[in-house]
Amino acid sequence: MIEAVGLTKRYGAKTAVYNLSFQVRPGAVTGFLGPNGSGKSTTMRMILGLDRPTAGHVTIGGHPFRNLPNAPRLVGALLDAKAVHGGRSARQHLLSLAQLSGIPARRVDEVLGVVGLQNVAKKRSKGFSLGMGQRLGIAAALLGDPQVLLFDEPVNGLDPEGILWVRNLMRQLAAEGRTVFVSSHLMSEMALTADHLIVIGRGQLLADMSVKDFISYNSADFARVRVAQGAPEAREKLTAALSEAGGQVLPETDGALRVTGLPLPRISDLAHEADVRLWELSPHQASLEEAYMRMTQAAVDYRSTADQRAGLQQPAYGPYGGAPGGFAGPAGYPGPGGAPGALPGFTAPPPPQPAGPGAPPARRTGRQPVRGAACRTAAPAPAPQQPAAVPVPQQPAAVPAQGAVPPTPAPQAPPAPQAAPRPPRPRRPRARRPRTGRRRPPPT
Numbered sequence: 001m002i003e004a005v006g007l008t009k010r011y012g013a014k015t016a017v018y019n020l021s022f023q024v025r026p027g028a029v030t031g032f033l034g035p036n037g038s039g040k041s042t043t044m045r046m047i048l049g050l051d052r053p054t055a056g057h058v059t060i061g062g063h064p065f066r067n068l069p070n071a072p073r074l075v076g077a078l079l080d081a082k083a084v085h086g087g088r089s090a091r092q093h094l095l096s097l098a099q100l101s102g103i104p105a106r107r108v109d110e111v112l113g114v115v116g117l118q119n120v121a122k123k124r125s126k127g128f129s130l131g132m133g134q135r136l137g138i139a140a141a142l143l144g145d146p147q148v149l150l151f152d153e154p155v156n157g158l159d160p161e162g163i164l165w166v167r168n169l170m171r172q173l174a175a176e177g178r179t180v181f182v183s184s185h186l187m188s189e190m191a192l193t194a195d196h197l198i199v200i201g202r203g204q205l206l207a208d209m210s211v212k213d214f215i216s217y218n219s220a221d222f223a224r225v226r227v228a229q230g231a232p233e234a235r236e237k238l239t240a241a242l243s244e245a246g247g248q249v250l251p252e253t254d255g256a257l258r259v260t261g262l263p264l265p266r267i268s269d270l271a272h273e274a275d276v277r278l279w280e281l282s283p284h285q286a287s288l289e290e291a292y293m294r295m296t297q298a299a300v301d302y303r304s305t306a307d308q309r310a311g312l313q314q315p316a317y318g319p320y321g322g323a324p325g326g327f328a329g330p331a332g333y334p335g336p337g338g339a340p341g342a343l344p345g346f347t348a349p350p351p352p353q354p355a356g357p358g359a360p361p362a363r364r365t366g367r368q369p370v371r372g373a374a375c376r377t378a379a380p381a382p383a384p385q386q387p388a389a390v391p392v393p394q395q396p397a398a399v400p401a402q403g404a405v406p407p408t409p410a411p412q413a414p415p416a417p418q419a420a421p422r423p424p425r426p427r428r429p430r431a432r433r434p435r436t437g438r439r440r441p442p443p444t
Ligand SMILES: Nc1ncnc2c1ncn2[C@@H]1O[C@H](COP(=O)(O)OP(=O)(O)OP(=O)(O)O)[C@@H](O)[C@H]1O
Pocket: 011, 014, 015, 016, 034, 035, 036, 037, 038, 039, 040, 041, 042, 043, 361, 362, 363, 364, 365, 366, 367, 368
């Protein structure tokens, strides 16, 4: 098991990870999610003893990584697949790692086979594609047949077959009772691979819960209702009946209705009472991607200037408020779509607040390259001695998870000393040239 307690990492003025506490249990795939720059890699480096926490601690099986006896056989990691000597072949690279860790050479050929690189084992790795490099990094992680595995974006650059292979590999490793901690930005993939999720935003814990709970806490379940074709008056009648009963009803583009705030049996009864024949009444759940986007909107640091969204809050839509896409307001929530008395399971949490005027993202300075295998014994970065000023990320309005550590309010950074504003310079009137009445000659 991996256990982090109050883990904090500062790089100069930048707080990459703040007061992070979580556990990664064996026998499950735990997904590690968060927007770009939210501190996932930093956390993984601290778990592997490659970065020293500024505060807090993290252990594997009860010991800090550096105190683990024979760490490479206990822990395997893929952090940066490109951190390979390009002049070495895949086999040579793995062989050197194996020799450093006392792992028998035959294991090298085994893992080359597992990752499907046996036919290019003698090729220099500098000629490898992104996906081949990724496979080599995974081979390095598996080399010591470890009980604890960390993968930082393992499917990066893999083709669909490779992605499926990684998914099955992760699931198999977890089924064997190993601890599998994997970060990814591919939500659809995480939904299929992970059992449990740890979500961070701006270095702080946002959620620690099962994938299923994460989706239902952070998205609106809804019912799709379709009346018999060619009966617009029946549709209107049903809309009125459902709204009167406290449901939020939105028209869908194909003529169906999206209903939140009412359970399916109640919708069925109301349709029956209104004498409306239904052709469809089905439950729907939002995807992990929708739930993730909803939760992390306020913690996104890097957004395209072409992206007009100020969040996933959508404008009120139709006479009942709310918005298409499952993000209708929850029961009792003052905003579009809210309806008192709406039932659990058919409501969404309050929409996340748009990101506040947080500090601009700090530039990454002197980031240390990290090798692909955990058996690397890099000297730890000295913990920077910083004042305890921490820029506080604005928390999205997330539902606190069972077992999640509620983010502790971070101390406010004192305002940077400002130079006294200069008085505006008086503008000199521009001397006007006297008009001569002559025109410029046309260009030749
Ligand atoms: N060595 C370093 N020196 C200074 N700042 C750093 C260093 N390493 C990371 N950071 C900063 O810490 C923050 C967290 O970075 P980190 O790489 O952990 O995020 P991440 O969640 O892994 O991002 P991504 O999803 O883009 O890989 C970023 O703002 C980053 O610039």
